[in-house]
Amino acid sequence: xxxxxxxxxxxxxxxxxxxxxxxxxxxxxxxxxxxxxxxxxxxxxxxxxxxxxxxxxxxxxxxxxxxxxxxxxxxxxxxxxxxxxxxxxxxxxxxxxxxxxxxxxxxxxxxxxx
Amino acid sequence: xxxxxxxxxxxxxxxxxxxxxxxxxxxxxxxxxxxxxxxxxxxxxxxxxxxxxxxxxxxxxxxxxxxxxxxxxxxxxxxxxxxxxxxxxxxxxxxxxxxxxxxxxxxxxxxxx
Numbered sequence: 001x002x003x004x005x006x007x008x009x010x011x012x013x014x015x016x017x018x019x020x021x022x023x024x025x026x027x028x029x030x031x032x033x034x035x036x037x038x039x040x041x042x043x044x045x046x047x048x049x050x051x052x053x054x055x056x057x058x059x060x061x062x063x064x065x066x067x068x069x070x071x072x073x074x075x076x077x078x079x080x081x082x083x084x085x086x087x088x089x090x091x092x093x094x095x096x097x098x099x100x101x102x103x104x105x106x107x108x109x110x111x112x113x114x
Numbered sequence: 115x116x117x118x119x120x121x122x123x124x125x126x127x128x129x130x131x132x133x134x135x136x137x138x139x140x141x142x143x144x145x146x147x148x149x150x151x152x153x154x155x156x157x158x159x160x161x162x163x164x165x166x167x168x169x170x171x172x173x174x175x176x177x178x179x180x181x182x183x184x185x186x187x188x189x190x191x192x193x194x195x196x197x198x199x200x201x202x203x204x205x206x207x208x209x210x211x212x213x214x215x216x217x218x219x220x221x222x223x224x225x226x227x
Binding site: 004006033035042043048050055056058088090097098102103104105106107108110 | 145146148150155156157158159160163203205207208209211212213214215216217218219220
């Protein structure tokens with residue numbers, strides 16, 4: 001069974017631009033979560049989707065948004081990029097959501113904002 | 115507010131040693147706790163998941179225990195190998211149905227050959 005895939009793996013953007021990251025969960029998994037990982041803050045929860053509905057959102061500004069499609073694939077978007085958005089963005093999938101099932105993570109997208 | 119702490123932050127041991135990594139959380143009301151490893155620049159690999167009703171889980175040379183009442187979990191690695199070198203993270207899921215994990219800061223492990 002294929003694991004969680006994320007595209008692209010690396011991105012370089014400049015301040016003010018916007019970016020879209022994609023995540024394909026493990027087949028059969030309906031919950032997709034997004035996390036931001038930085039050296040200073042560690043892993044921080046961004047949001048979680050299940051059956052195309054956002055069930056929870058972390059403490060991030062409105063520039064961070066996401067969505068989930070009917071095939072459970074998910075995208076997250078960051079608008080008006082800031083230097084501080086440079087991070088590893090990780091996507092995780094599980095059958096019904098963290099707290100109920102094991103979560104499996106993708107390899108991440110490394111975003112660098114110049 | 116749930117906080118997760120991992121001690122030590124870094125650990126260097128010779129190959130073959132048995133070792134214990136610690137994870138503490140401030141609110142005992144959790145659904146489950148999951149241990150992960152992360153290799154440099156990579157994603158997280160799931161190691162063990164312990165449900166709140168369980169006391170421990172084992173997989174190969176790994177054993178994780180959970181004591182909810184004291185807010186602690188330990189990951190025991192037997193007969194460590196250089197391939198075990200990585201950062202180990204624990205994460206707890208709150209019982210409020212938040213569908214998220216709160217992560218600890220990790221323990222960076224180096225096993226010397």
